[in-house]
Amino acid sequence: MPSSPHMSRREFVAIVTAAAGTVMGALIGIPAIGYLITPALQKVAADVWIPVGPTANYPVGTPTLFNFNRTKVNGWEKTVNSYGVFVIQHEDGSFLALSNKCTHLSCRVNWKTDSSAYICPCHDAYFDINGQIIKGPQPRPLDAYETKIEADILYIHFVGS
Amino acid sequence: MFQKTFDWLDERLGLKTIYATVLDRKVPKVNWWFTLGSASLFLFLLQGITGIMLTIYYVPSPDHAYDSIQYIMTSVSYGWLIRGIHHWGASLMVLIVFFHMLRTFYFGAYKYPREFTWVTGVFLLLLTLGMGFTGYLLPWNQRAYWATTVATSIAGTVPFIGNFINQVLRGGVDLSAVTLARFFSVHIWWFPAMIAGLIGVHLYMVIRLGISSVPKEED
Numbered sequence: 001m002p003s004s005p006h007m008s009r010r011e012f013v014a015i016v017t018a019a020a021g022t023v024m025g026a027l028i029g030i031p032a033i034g035y036l037i038t039p040a041l042q043k044v045a046a047d048v049w050i051p052v053g054p055t056a057n058y059p060v061g062t063p064t065l066f067n068f069n070r071t072k073v074n075g076w077e078k079t080v081n082s083y084g085v086f087v088i089q090h091e092d093g094s095f096l097a098l099s100n101k102c103t104h105l106s107c108r109v110n111w112k113t114d115s116s117a118y119i120c121p122c123h124d125a126y127f128d129i130n131g132q133i134i135k136g137p138q139p140r141p142l143d144a145y146e147t148k149i150e151a152d153i154l155y156i157h158f159v160g161s
Numbered sequence: 162m163f164q165k166t167f168d169w170l171d172e173r174l175g176l177k178t179i180y181a182t183v184l185d186r187k188v189p190k191v192n193w194w195f196t197l198g199s200a201s202l203f204l205f206l207l208q209g210i211t212g213i214m215l216t217i218y219y220v221p222s223p224d225h226a227y228d229s230i231q232y233i234m235t236s237v238s239y240g241w242l243i244r245g246i247h248h249w250g251a252s253l254m255v256l257i258v259f260f261h262m263l264r265t266f267y268f269g270a271y272k273y274p275r276e277f278t279w280v281t282g283v284f285l286l287l288l289t290l291g292m293g294f295t296g297y298l299l300p301w302n303q304r305a306y307w308a309t310t311v312a313t314s315i316a317g318t319v320p321f322i323g324n325f326i327n328q329v330l331r332g333g334v335d336l337s338a339v340t341l342a343r344f345f346s347v348h349i350w351w352f353p354a355m356i357a358g359l360i361g362v363h364l365y366m367v368i369r370l371g372i373s374s375v376p377k378e379e380d
Contacts, residue, residue: 022378030240031242032239033236035214035217035243037238038236038237039237041238042236076225076229077228
């Protein structure tokens, strides 16, 4: 074959084959990989402000329990989890929202007015009105939610999954 | 480099011999109807791959079957595509395998010495239909449920042993989780394994005996 400045037929076929193969590989590969990794790309974490009612619902100095449910979706399964939060209005008008989940083994604590403490029924963990440890096996104070007030409605910042 | 690697492998695996025997074998001058067998094989592999992909999310239980398919169709990227290929490929495979049988019949390709190739082909056709039958229940929607109810009832009309056959198919008196589980098992393990094995025998004979030519006037 005489030498030519242009690419040979053989080179041209090789390039076209490689290009067509790449396109076909991508057409098959991208859907296949996307299909397999979808669950890893879906957002499951929640970051929401949950309204817990008018501020007037919460008397000064008395922890008041508010219950709410959150639905968690895994694939096609929905799980409803219930949460409890003790809301305390301080005398200066500030609010404190404490999770009622004991930091020991996640039992639900109750506010006992006569002891002035949240008491866990499982292992006698005692927390004071602001959630600090009085006595018991718990490793840390009760978890607090961030709060904000908009138009006289109290909101708590729920971050979780 | 590539050539050296290939030669090393070829010396040990006989790749060139496989290529020459399987793909470079002599064939008579034939027409497009003779491609239906390859098309059937391609569809079997396509159904196998998409089916394996579907089992990533599908759960064969009355509690989850329908919802897991809804999840595949609406939430998983390209889930609609993979299930769509499996769904339409199933119908196409039955059609193509059937046309493959018609071609073999009308061209007289089942005659000596290829009778046994035909016999394995008959079982492959029946197994393909069996795949359609068992796969149809898996979406666990109304159509699937009642189609299987009717079909297993038809099997129940066989004299004397009909009731027994019906209960073997259903895994009990009624359609239940047991039915779904055994249809799933048969659909993804038993029948595919049998089909793959029979395709091996079928292709071995096609390669060993060669393919028949198009019948001529004097035949």
